[in-house]
Amino acid sequence: MTHLPARATALLGALLLLAGCSAPPEPAATRTRDVGVQMFQWTWDAIATECTDSLGPAGYGWVLTSPPQEHIVGEPWWTAYQPVSYRVESRLGTRDEYAAMVETCHDAGVDVWADAVINHMTGQDAPGTGWAGSSYSHYEYPGLYTDADFHHCGLTPDDDIAVYQDAAQVQMCELVNLADLATETDHVRDTTTAYLEDLLSLGVDGFRIDAAKHMPPEDIAAIVAGLPEGAGIAQEVIRGSGEPITPEQYLANGRVYEFAWGKDVQGVLASSPERVLDLGTTSGYVPSDDAVIFVDNHDTERNGSTLSYSDAGDYALATVLMLAGTYGTPAVYTGYAFSDRDAGPPQDAEGAVLDASCGAAPGPGADLADGDWVCQHRWPAIAGMVGWRSIVGDAPVVDDWSEGSAVAFGRGERGFVVVNSGDDELHAELPTSLPDGDYCDVLATGDCASSTVRDGVLTVTVPPQTAQAWDVTARP
Numbered sequence: 001m002t003h004l005p006a007r008a009t010a011l012l013g014a015l016l017l018l019a020g021c022s023a024p025p026e027p028a029a030t031r032t033r034d035v036g037v038q039m040f041q042w043t044w045d046a047i048a049t050e051c052t053d054s055l056g057p058a059g060y061g062w063v064l065t066s067p068p069q070e071h072i073v074g075e076p077w078w079t080a081y082q083p084v085s086y087r088v089e090s091r092l093g094t095r096d097e098y099a100a101m102v103e104t105c106h107d108a109g110v111d112v113w114a115d116a117v118i119n120h121m122t123g124q125d126a127p128g129t130g131w132a133g134s135s136y137s138h139y140e141y142p143g144l145y146t147d148a149d150f151h152h153c154g155l156t157p158d159d160d161i162a163v164y165q166d167a168a169q170v171q172m173c174e175l176v177n178l179a180d181l182a183t184e185t186d187h188v189r190d191t192t193t194a195y196l197e198d199l200l201s202l203g204v205d206g207f208r209i210d211a212a213k214h215m216p217p218e219d220i221a222a223i224v225a226g227l228p229e230g231a232g233i234a235q236e237v238i239r240g241s242g243e244p245i246t247p248e249q250y251l252a253n254g255r256v257y258e259f260a261w262g263k264d265v266q267g268v269l270a271s272s273p274e275r276v277l278d279l280g281t282t283s284g285y286v287p288s289d290d291a292v293i294f295v296d297n298h299d300t301e302r303n304g305s306t307l308s309y310s311d312a313g314d315y316a317l318a319t320v321l322m323l324a325g326t327y328g329t330p331a332v333y334t335g336y337a338f339s340d341r342d343a344g345p346p347q348d349a350e351g352a353v354l355d356a357s358c359g360a361a362p363g364p365g366a367d368l369a370d371g372d373w374v375c376q377h378r379w380p381a382i383a384g385m386v387g388w389r390s391i392v393g394d395a396p397v398v399d400d401w402s403e404g405s406a407v408a409f410g411r412g413e414r415g416f417v418v419v420n421s422g423d424d425e426l427h428a429e430l431p432t433s434l435p436d437g438d439y440c441d442v443l444a445t446g447d448c449a450s451s452t453v454r455d456g457v458l459t460v461t462v463p464p465q466t467a468q469a470w471d472v473t474a475r476p
Contacts, residue, residue: 032393033061033109035323035386037377039356040298040335041066041077041345044093046355048104054358056108058383059390063105064208064331066090067115068098068199070132072122073351076342077298081210082122082178084130085144086195088202091131091352095202102203111205113232118192118223119211120178121145131351138179149188151180161214167244171216183219192223196231206232208257213237217250224253234292239284251290258291258328260284262306265295265318269307273321273421274402277409280327291328295319301333302341309337309374312364313465316381317419320443320467323385324409324417326397332386334377337368346371381467384443388415391471398433406462410434415471418462426462434458439470448476 037060039047047063055063070085080090088095102112122128127137139147153173156162161173174180181188196207212220212235224233233254237247247256261279268275280288295318301308307315322330336345336356346354358375368374376382395412402408405422413433420426432453440448451458451470462468 031059031390033059033390034329035060035389036062036064036113036292036329036331038064038294038297038331038333039066039377040333041080041092041353042334042356043353044068044097044101048101050356051101051105051108051110054378054383055105055110058377059387060110060332060377062111062113062205064113064115065098065101066092067117067210068092069117069195070130070134072124072128073131075344075347075351077344078342079344081117082124083117083120084122084128084136085132085134085141086191086198087132087134088199089132091347099202106203111232112203113206113208113234114199114204115210116196116199116207117210118181118195119183119214120175120180121150122179123174123177125177144191145181145188149182149185151182153180164240164243170243170245171214175211175214180214183215183223189219189222193226196224196227200228200231206234209233209235211236212250212256213245217253220250220253247286251286255290255292255329256286257297258286258293259300259305261291261293261322261328262295262297262300265321266307266314269314269318269321269421273405273407273419274400276321276407277325277397277400279325285327288327292331293322293328294331294333295322296333297331298333298335301335302338309335309364309368309376314421315376316364316379317421317465317467319376319379319382320385320417320419320469321407323382323389324411324419324469326394326411330389332377332382334373334375337370337372337374339370343370380445381443385417385469388417388442388469388471391415391473399431401428401430403428408460413472415469416458417467417469418460419467420462420464423464425464426460428460430458430460431456432458434470434472438476440474440476441468442471442474443467443469448474450476 067080068088069083070087070089072079072082088098105112139150151172153159155169159174161169235250235256237250237256238259296306296308300306356373358378362375362378392411392415395414398410400409406420406426408418408430410416410433416432416434434453436453438450438452
């Protein structure tokens with residue numbers, strides 16, 4: 001940004017006053033780009049296009065891709081989570097396309113994280129051939145692993161996990177028949193580390209470690225220890241009531257996905273939205289700097305443990321609250337519509353996934369057929385809040401207010417947000433630290449929807465099941 005000399009700034013201010021306008025506010029010192037987006041089953045080419053056209057301009061900081069490795073052949077979404085080899089060849093694109101996508105996203109200011117499936121291989125009892133032509137059987141992956149590289153726990157009749165209160169079963173037995181890698185062995189550790197290093201060579205910035213809960217934390221520590229400094233790590237460790245394995249046990253390796261936030265925000269939004277600022281401050285949550293939070297992901301939207309796109313307005317409001325707060329690193333989710341929880345994304349006759357298309361005006365409550373791309377990351381309220389968050393940065397929560405089904409709060413002098421989850425229109429005069437003047441609602445579409453701060457008070461009219469937000473850069 002070019003800064004005007006002091007004399008020029010004073011002259012500009014005088015001219016604006018003569019014209020009857022106020023001088024523009026100073027923008028936030030540094031724009032924050034910490035919001036991620038999980039682009040579930042998007043092809044590499046489609047992600048590249050979206051980084052340029054939408055994600056970069058909106059202010060997203062990183063994108064999580066689906067697993068970039070060869071997998072079994074089949075229509076369901078979960079084929080991507082059954083590795084056959086570590087070749088970067090899948091129904092989402094080729095190795096060259098993945099590398100090109102990373103470069104394009106970097107040019108747009110967006111980092112790229114990969115979903116890394118290193119706990120297991122396939123769950124297929126019969127031998128087969130993977131997407132890129134590699135042969136395999138349940139415990140044999142030529143040139144990669146043999147039977148000796150897998151656990152055969154002997155703790156349950158079929159070697160599958162039966163009791164999650166038994167840590168040995170969770171980390172040594174098979175998760176729904178998926179061949180469980182012996183990650184305590186040098187060969188498995190060296191092989192999985194080499195795979196992660198290969199992805200880093202393509203420009204990847206970090207990894208979501210899938211099924212981290214099913215590997216001892218010391219095994220993950222050994223696998224990631226050799227990675228270059230700065231390689232991001234976020235581990236999938238689902239907290240279960242009374243279970244001996246907890247997310248806190250993994251924090252020495254990097255951040256964890258805090259599932260409690262997404263589960264709890266659903267109840268908070270329905271009954272007491274003023275409690276949203278308490279999420280993350282109580283027991284049962286990892287510290288803020290260690291948490292990646294989300295409203296939903298590809299598993300929870302299918303098992304019903306969180307809100308999902310089908311919840312329309314509630315889903316959008318929960319995401320607004322996630323992006324407005326200070327707890328954790330937020331990750332938006334974007335996928336496709338489905339009625340069969342196993343259904344995969346739209347594919348061609350050979351099984352290759354078709355490039356995603358968002359259409360002209362995605363938003364909550366859209367009439368979607370199975371396989372349509374939902375494009376939550378483009379919904380006006382969500383994309384608008386990503387930009388809002390980049391402006392408010394690390395400013396503290398101030399001026400918090402609640403009444404009935406509505407909650408409002410500011411972030412220092414940089415931004416202010418109101419969420420009305422009730423069935424009635426909200427009319428209120430709210431104290432705010434925003435400087436006096438006129439502001440545009442950054443969540444609205446079309447022309448500036450102007451509101452005025454006068455004497456530290458913002459007068460709002462917020463329709464039911466909607467939100468509004470203002471920041472110091474959004475002026476008429």
